[in-house]
Amino acid sequence: MSDHLDDLETRTSDAREADLFARLRPVLEAALSAPAYAERLKGLDPAAITDRNALSRLPVLRKADLPALHRGNPPFGGFVPASPGSFGRLFTSPGPIFEPEGTGADPWGAARGLFAAGFRRGDIVINTFSYHLTPGGFIMDSAARALGCAVIPAGPGNTEQQMEVISAYRPQAYAGTPDFLKILIEAAEARGVDISCIKRAVVSGAAFPPSLQAWVKERGIDAYQLYATADVGIIAYETSAREGMLLNENLIVEIVRPGTGDPVAEGEVGEIVVTNLDPHHPQIRLAVGDLTAVLPGTSACGRSNTRIKGWMGRADQTAKVKGMFVRPEQVAEIAKRHAEIAKLRLVIGRANELDTMTLKAEIYAEPAGLVDAMSSTLQQVTKLKGAVEILPLGALPNDGKVIADERPVG
Structure with missing residues (x-):
């Protein structure tokens, strides 16, 4: 059984960069057909954006500005060239920020993170992320099913029913916040319910400090962190190497000095800026508001993409x-x-x-x-x-x- 989802994860850095920027051109062309990007990127020649240096000269779009932009021109602020009806699902997050879901098998790019955590075809996954209006539940649901897993769409809360479902289906894997995983474990221990079937987990959406990691591990669950946003999906994920988090494929991620679009030196803490490669929902230099830093070297797990330290706080220091x-x-x-x-x-x-x-x-x-x-x-x-x-x-x-x-x- 392969330790990697596909060959993209082990390609050379040069091959990855060449592929990303070759695929960026049609995304920029699509973005220019959306009125807000047409104004923001006025005069842009997509063929000229061939590397990170050229990309860094484009303006940053701040996630913090999206609520006002979306309210002023609903639903997507004029930044999406496709019509809302062309997407698979339509969500909203607090702000409000409106997010469309693509129609592919793994539209949020989460399958790599689940695969790195040990999720495999035939596994049963209890997914406790919310399925209501926000995309969290569907991010994990679509990824698990793309890997060939069966999904219990549990959502958060209602621990009594969760115990019944776990006892009946005996899921091997959990997806949800680390806090709710602790709640489930404690509820099972208090009620004498055997949930030892759950051997692995992916967690996101809240802090997962070393003390809680050790507590979960003591109960026989191997849990891995995912770093995601509702706008972009999975940006980075933890692997068996347990050395920072690996950037997802099919994204161009920059670390910039907060308040600017200027890339920082490798290893310096800065704000995460993401450019995706989805022509239907292009996001060009979206500053997500979180801080991180690049780690030197490559991962011991064999994957060759850049590693980051993970979430290190918020960049908005107003x-x-x-x-x-x-x-x-x-x-x-x-x-x-x-x-x-x-x-x-x-x-x-x-x-x-x-x-x-x-x-x-x-x-x-x-x-x-x-x-x-x-x-x-x-x-x-x-x-x-x-x-x-x-x-x-x-x-x-x-x-x-x-x-x-x-x-x-x-």
Whole structure:
């Protein structure tokens, strides 16, 4: 039995890049037929986007902006060239954000993650993700069935009935949040119900800390994490190597400095930006709002795609200072105005019952007057006064933060 779903997972990096960017051209062409993308990408020649450097010059579309865009031009904000009736299912997530599902066998690309977790043809999967309006339940359902598994569409809650279903069907696998997996296990233990048939699981949608991982493992369940969003589907998944998460095939994933579309150096924490390869629902440089970093090297599981550390927090670090919003893109603008700056962090504090700001800057060189010039730029961009602190290269933490709100809570 193969350890990999297909040969795409073990191809060379050069072959993967060539394939991704060859397939990107028709996706960009399709995007230009959608009115919102036609305006956003005005003047774009799809044939010119042949590598990551060229792609990085296209504007970022922020997920945080989608609710307003969708409300202004329902249902998809003018970003989808196909009509709603051409899709398989239509969902909504809080915001609201409206998401269409394609008509293929695995439209969300989740099968790779399930296969890496050990799901195989003939397995029975109890799927406890919600099937109501949001796509989570169908993301896992379609993937499991594409692998040849039978699915129990359980949804969340109703533990008594879940116990009955598990006792009757004896599923080998679980899909759902890690929290609900714990609830099911505890309910079974309290009622004396044998659910030892469940040997493997995929979990997503909530934190899965090492303590809970160990607790689940002690009960004989081998659980793997999936990183997914309702817009894109599965972005990355855990494998048997247990070394970060592997990026999914058929996506172009960039890590950029928060508040910008500028790619960071490998290993530096930044915001996840995804470009998919679906001409019916193109998503060009969608900034999903989550932070991560690329891990060096390749996975011991034999898959050759890039690995990331997994979810490392939110990129939206907007803060309110003295009644004014300060945003990551403003910090990025300050950096652009001073070539000496290598890295910036705006630290917000509290002193004498007043908000304070300190712009901490790693710099390559310090010409005369740099501190005063940066102080002036800080005030011009944010409309607020703040101090400037010069730091040596490497002094700031590598955690993706460009705004650190250190004011006491409460």
